Amino acid sequence: MYLEISNPMDYHVGLYIRLSKEDENEGPSESVNNQRSMLEEFVKQHRLSVFDTYVDDGWSGTNYDRPDFQRLIADIEAKKVNMVITKDLSRLGRDYILTGHYMERYFPEHRVRYISLLDGIDTGVDSTANDITPFRAIMNDMYAKDISKKIASVKHDKQRKGLFIGGKPVYGYKMHPTEKNKIVIDEAAAPVVRRIFGMALSGMSCRQIATRLNEEHVPTPATYAGLPVGKPGPYTGLWSSERISDMLQNETYIGNMVQGRSRKINYKTKKCIRQQPKDWVVVVGTHEPLIDRETFDKVRRLVDSRRHTRSRTYDFLLKGLIFCHECGYPLAVLNRKNAKGEDVLYFVCRTYQRFTKAGACTCHSIKEQVVTQAVVERVREVCRNYLQAEKLLPIAKQEIVKAQAEADHEKEIAALKAKIDSLSAHLDQVYLDKLSGLLDEADFQRVYQKVKGDRAALEQRLSQIDRPDFSPERQNDLAKELVERFLATAPTNREVLVSLIERVELTEEKEVILHFRFRELEQKG
Structure with a gap:
């Protein structure tokens, strides 16, 4: 999977292990032990020297304030660690923007070599696995986002009730x-x-x-x-x-x-x-x-x-990304009516807008739609150069398997069955209390109807639980669907734009300049 590490004595390795927050109630989980075993086997095989092992047990991958991750960063800053190894890219983190920051900027600037074992990523060698890392990080998020939507829908259903x-x-x-x-x-x-x-x-x-x-x-x-x-x-x-x-x-x-x-x-x-x-x-x-x-x-x-009317705001695809090339400030957006009376958004320089009489900067006025289309076409070109369905399909399958494993309903089913059994036993006891004269007829009917209703509600919930289909055919269909959706929407997807583009600059001559978060996209795109 990797080129041989020819100079192992040059490296001081930090082994980083993270257990997802969803599994934090598992206690000392086998997940941590499995990661540790895999990393130590790799280190032993390549005769590497381990400076320390960093474990964040029960921490979400979207949170980069994890205590041991911050300790790892401190040791990198102190030049005690110059190689970081994780089981896979998602262990480093699940926020694609910050993951890209560490991989493409922070680690190279601090001369740190990063290796992800299962993903085949090794920044010390030139490989195709490294080339599609930005998109791998985005794909890593997409299925997790779908799961979060389902959880949110359950909460919303309770609110509606x-x-x-x-x-x-x-x-x-x-x-x-x-x-x-x-x-x-x-x-x-x-x-x-x-x-x-x-x-x-x-x-x-x-x-x-x-x-x-x-x-x-x-x-x-x-x-x-x-x-x-x-x-x-x-x-x-x-x-x-x-x-x-x-x-x-x-x-x-x-x-x-x-x-x-x-x-x-x-x-x-x-x-x-x-x-x-x-x-x-x-x-x-x-x-x-x-x-x-x-x-x-x-x-x-x-x-x-007593309320005052507030000014109107507008939403557009490049919000927060578009800047003036000359003065460096964010561009403002204005609404103007065209000849047909339709609303049309225009970008203008905020500095010029505020200090027109002082001659600060120039107007830069241009239709928002024109700039957005130019950016979308540039991103579409980058996607064509880097994204092929056959390369993304294995990644999508891998993420779906992980997500399905985390979406286990067995615990909830077992808990519901236990509660139903408990209520059934309660009903039996209530009936015996009635026969023995401990409960009169009125109290018996009141308690009986309430417990019976509670049990019926739990039985209905048990019948409504979706048991996930783990068949290979279903996993393959989901993976294809995820890849197709990603390829179709990537160029106009707000998340993709924010993850790939650091800023868009508009020059006085109406030229659009893109600054990508990943340097290789600027060089090869």
Whole structure:
């Protein structure tokens, strides 16, 4: 698989092992032992000297703040390690942008040779396996993204049913003491909520209400809940007008379950972005209201009357990637009507836009569609040079097998069967209690119907679990489908563009210059 390492004494090896976060409950997993055994066998075979072994057990590949990975980087910086070996590329990481950064920039700049055993990647030799590494990293993500969508759909289904799936209920409510996914009024915080609505109804602004609460040293929702503060600032522990405004418009207080107000950017990061109200999941009448509907509507109208109109923003494929070649600043996008009255987006230099009279830079005005088409054609050319279905098919098969192995439903099935058996035993005991006179007829019917209903719900869930098809034919079909979809959408896929392109520059003469994240694409593309 590899050329012989002719000078093993020149290398100080760091063996890196990572166990996926999905398997972190497995304890000291065989996965770690298998990786260690494979890496040590390779080292022994090639007579290499190991400086240290770095193990991140239970850490996601999308998180590069792993403790032992950072320790490895520190040893590289200290020139203690100049060769890194992993079982496969996904052990290094599953974020294709950062994986490319380490492979194509960081390791070469620090004279570190990187070897991935199962993928056949060795940056110390020239091979075709190295050439398609950028696309291998992207393919490595695609199937994982599909799995994350399925998990998100399950959570969304619970939200649509009005079940609370968050960490902490909104201020003024708490979790039900016995029923899961249900909230009840928190009598300790409820008077503060009612008072806030009362002050708003009297005509006080959100800022005035926040000032009054701060003067009276009323604990904020975060302080009341005992939530930890990451970076304390001068306004930590104080009410804000934004917090008051958010509360006054939250339909949770009138008995409606409001969820999906924010969502994670993607499965690789914990950072969340706020959703538009039209995208929230609202289920009416799921719990006891704190505020009556009439008061809530009056307060909302008062808050809306003070709101200012915000400027419109536009979405386009090259957002965040397009820059002025002359001044280096991001280009702005403007909307102009054409002769037919249709909206047309134009790129213009932001520096010129702000300092026109000073003669700073030039306009650079050009249709967004023209620049986007030029970039797409350039990326399509790169894809034609590097991507062949027959080369991507084995990678797709490998990732599908890994994903299917991680999507094991057997544990959930076993847990459901155990619960069903337990409820059946409970029904038998209830019937015996009735016969022995411990339960009267009314209590028997109440308990019997509830337990029977719970068991029926679990049996329905058991019948709905999809058992994955692990047959070779199905795996091959999925792999072909994944490759075809990737090849068809790659040039216009936002993720592919961001992963391949570092920045796009537009010159004064309307020339489009692409700077790729991977140097070999600039040289060979």
